[in-house]
Amino acid sequence: MNLEALLCTRLAAAFSAVAGGDVDPAVRRSQHADFQSGAALPLARQLGRPPREIAAEVVARADLAGVAVAEVSGPGFLNLTVADELLAELANTIAADPRLGLAATGKPETIVVDYSAPNVAKEMHVGHLRSTVIGDAAARLLEWQGHTVIRANHLGDWGTPFGMLIEHLVDLGDTGDGSLADLTAFYQAARVKFDADAEFKRRAQLRVVALQGGDPDTTRLWRRLLAASERHFLAVYDLLGVSLTAADFAGESSYHDQLESVVAELDDKGLLRVSDGALCAFPAGFTGRDGEPMPLIVRKSDGGFGYAATDLAALRHRVRTLGATRMLYLVGSPQRTHFQLVFAVAREAGWLPGGVSAEHVEFGSILGADGRMLRTRAGGTVKLAGLLDEAAQRASALAAAKTPDLDPAALARVGRLVGTGAIKYADLSADRRSDYVFDWDRMLALTGNTGPYLQYAYARICSIFRRAGTAAPGQVVLTEAPERALALELTAFAPMVSGVGGSLDFHRLTGYLYGLATAFSAFYEKCPVLTAPPAVRDSRLALCDLTARTLRQGLDLLGIATPDRL
């Protein structure tokens, strides 16, 4: 049961009686009471009556017995204070539920989450962090809600760069895969030759043709490049604690043999026109700055297919073959127009029937202290593996200072989990639509809205239980204000998760978890647990236990680990 919804239902009847029509009581959490409704204010304007009078009438009519006490406050707000017994009962129900009050969805969907999507033969860099981290959180959270989630790693594993990469591999001779250990160096060497050597460039171009034509030797070399890259990606996912596996790779190449039929089907439906030699779709409602219709290039003038054609094929495949009813694309904001056009063309082609949604879950950039794209001091791209190693080292140093008795192995493990958690949390706690500044000191701080603070809050509760001896959680009984405040937070977890499943605004979930940890801190400061008389102690242990489980589950949905000790 959701308290906000319960209060809404009870107040809706009273408001509607006063208004003579449906009114949304707009019940929200509030700093002035447990919940507040401001609905009397607009209603008063509408009815031409004083708002406090309306609010008082609603209080008189509302059936809130055993649920809450309502009071008129200020210009006409309704302050609602939930009954202690109801709050305790709700906390007990949630505590008895392994799903913490979130029933599996009654409308399970098949959701494709397209995320991470690095490009083959390049090392993963900080530009892949947001898609990977936010996408993984989306996959985890939706799965936990009870949806069928298909992770789709749309690798850039096809196209013209492979000509030069394969030709470079041929030039190096059969040196095993040693030359591929450093992917960045490999790519750069190929690029340098491509730009400087006309003969190499010509060979590279022929290679592209051979690759597209399915030449066996070329395909074998391409597979080697792909395999080396996939090994590297999986190693980074492992470091990052991301749930993507080898089974989730569905690169651009996997749609290669569907591209002809994408063109044929669009053509059949009369959606294609030749423009500057290229086959383009011009979905209704899209015009460029010059007022001309905006094209989506489906087949280039040289006969090749591009990024857009592949995305159309992938979308059609996801709906028709995978049975997707919702598709999420975790890609940065610069690709907004691309996805708007792809979705519009797909809709015109009938590939996005009613009841199926496609959403570009966009996000901003990660900036350096100078307010520009994050780069190394030398101006290069920041590699993800290096960034994660640095995070682990910094976090180990912090943990060593805080807990000197941790042995080196535990220190290394904890450093990894805290460092990675700090990076992920910093990313997820920023509104995804905005850019944010990458700041080690801020993300690793042990106080404030950070990963380490929440992991520390969790570990602190674990330590209470290590000292609890035979004492165990009992029934929650609420008497002190900090107990109530904590219980109120605990009951808000399930509705919060449901909301984020729709909006994919993970900063709301991090904000919630931070609020929960803060409420726990206030509770723990004012309400002794282990030294309290047994009945009180066991109730408080139940609050501790439920807080720990909520923090753990919440952080797990975000892909952040919760070590027992820090």
Ligand code: ARG
């Ligand atoms: N590989 C692409 C890039 O690096 C991202 C792919 C995103 N997914 C998609 N279906 N287009 O920009």
